[in-house]
Amino acid sequence: MAEPAPEPALRASSLSQAYGESWVLRDVSFELPAGGTLAVIGPNGAGKSTLLQVLATLLRPSSGSVSVLGSELPGSAWKLRGRLGYLGHSPLLYRDLAAAENLRFHARLFGLPAEGAERIADLLERVGLAHRASTRVGEMSAGMVKRLAVCRALLHDPEMLVLDEPLANLDPAGADVVAPLLGPRRGRSRVLVTHDVAAALSGADRVLALTREGSVAFEAPAAEVDPDRARSIYSEESLRGAMA
Amino acid sequence: MNPNRLRTLAIITAALIGAGFALVFFWVPNEADQGFIQKIFYLHVPLAIIALAGFVIGGIHAIRHLRTGDPVHDMRAYVSIHTSVIFGVAVLITGAIWAKASWGRWWVWDEPTLVSFLIVFLLYATYYPLRYAIPDRERQGRYASVFAIAAGAFVPLNFMVVRMAQSLVHPRTFATADGGLPGDMWVGFLVCFAGIAMLWLTLVCFEMTAKRTSAQLSRLRRALDGTARAGGGVGARIAPGTANVPS
Amino acid sequence: MNGPSTFSAVATILGKDLRVELRTLQSIPAMVLFSTTIYVIFRFGLDRTQLDGGLATGVLLVTILFAALLAINRLFVAEREQGGFEAIRLAPVDGTALFLAKALALLVYLTILELFAIPVFWLFFLDSGTGLLPMLPVVLLLNGALATTGALISPIATNSTARDLIGPLILLPLLVPPMVAASAAGAKLLLAGGPDYDKYASWLGALGLYDAIFLLIGWAVFDFLLED
Structure with a gap:
């Protein structure tokens, strides 16, 4: 399904995002080749989640230009419907529906053949929730909900994954189960x-x-980044803030 | 809009309204049945027609806003509706005065046009709390436009249904026994109508100019702030809400 | 990627809503209870035990209207709080499907409410139920008006900071024309001496026109309510 696009998977230039009167993102530019993985790091409040919501077409960019899988936002955002797998802080699952019912709901919305029954069973099996298929989401632990949300995001085999702290709320065992599912794959771009x-x-x-x-x-390319320099953005910034 | 054009507009408006009132009071004869009080017709009816037209114009701006995403259309829709709501207050007050003079009561329920107008007014009055309840400027504009479109379609429907439900007792000044308004009354009415229409337009232009200016001011202020604080990062960028959102 | 047809998307969302309602019973029982209580209040507020004509119609229709507001207030709460708006925007589905599904869900809720509320109304207030039969098309078309405007205004209210206030505030004036039409028709149908069909067809026509116009408006603009 995911044919390699000639254009980069992501391209943002001078993207700025306002929340009411204040700027959350300022003049952000980057590019990610098709099939690649972009990691977004930064201290709390740096606008990482906002950036991901923009890339997932859930927020309209305030200014600057952004294109995702060759579609310019927000004008061509509709072309991306059904091609992105978004995993944010909110699981996008109904509390009063069971695990399998939630996935079936999404499978139908994405027009999966035969309501994606096989795919749902397979995914639930792989995240270790097969025995919980008829448990309501409202009765699940945070870790289980997260695993179910991973299934939801992967259900339609998206061309691009937009992952906001995908391993948060998961214990080490859960993280081990989920990480390979969300890992790099041929023809799938990721931003996390x-x-x-x-x-x-x-x-x-x-x-x-x-x-x-x-x-x-x-x-920068990940290989060229010095780990200490990367870690310093957390401290350096507070330092600069204190001096200003 | 540049201040000279605004001034010209204001002068034309004042001249037309002055001329209209002069005609109505000194030249147009008193209406046979109702006497002097009927002269409120030259104020009440134009105000009502212009207010309703303004609501519909607001709806048209709202359609353009949703189509283009350009916030200037939202601002126009807002200013049109806002001005019409103010006119609406005047319509209800003049209507009540006319009702008191004609029927001896401040409010009459079997008068379909006035009742319809009240319902339309009540609907548009909710436009303000709606806008205040949505903090995000862009979303507020979109929702307000959806409201303005629905309400614009509501106006004719409402008049139709209320008229169907009630007997016709409005002073049919346009349709008297001998076939309509006499010529001199028409002249008075048309001049007053033109004056009130120009008043609406002038108020809309004034408020649009005021809004643009204050938006520009806060943009400049933000730019100053931005250069001072973030070392020129986004200083020059357009302010949200007033920005031309890329679409 | 090819999404599901609008019909199938509507069926999916409607099925989800009805399943959740059946499981949690959040709206319908409250509407039934609420309507019965309103009857009792009208009985004392009007100081009447028997009703006919305009008064009877007024009590019935205002009760349905208020009960409908309860359901309309809750209609999109789960979508906002549990991510339904986002989920639907990520899916290859037309936003219109959400509007149609929610309008249909409201229609179902109102019909179930009326299966209780109309017989109870008969029992409480009417001498004879002959006028209620021709009243059914009127009530069904009024349901259409409540459903289309409700599904259009509810997401606006739900995404505002004053959901409980904004919904009724906008909906009540917006619903005056269908209430006027339905009341005018009902006042003749519920006369003590038996139904009078004067202007019956025109009132049904006016109600149908209102439903059709708001269905079209909802269809045309609903996508704009889903964007962020």
């Missing part, structure tokens, strides 16, 4: 927010570091 700098540098092709003000600290 993480606080784990080491993982970002080893698992990604490019790293985008944001400052506390929401502007770019650096943007």
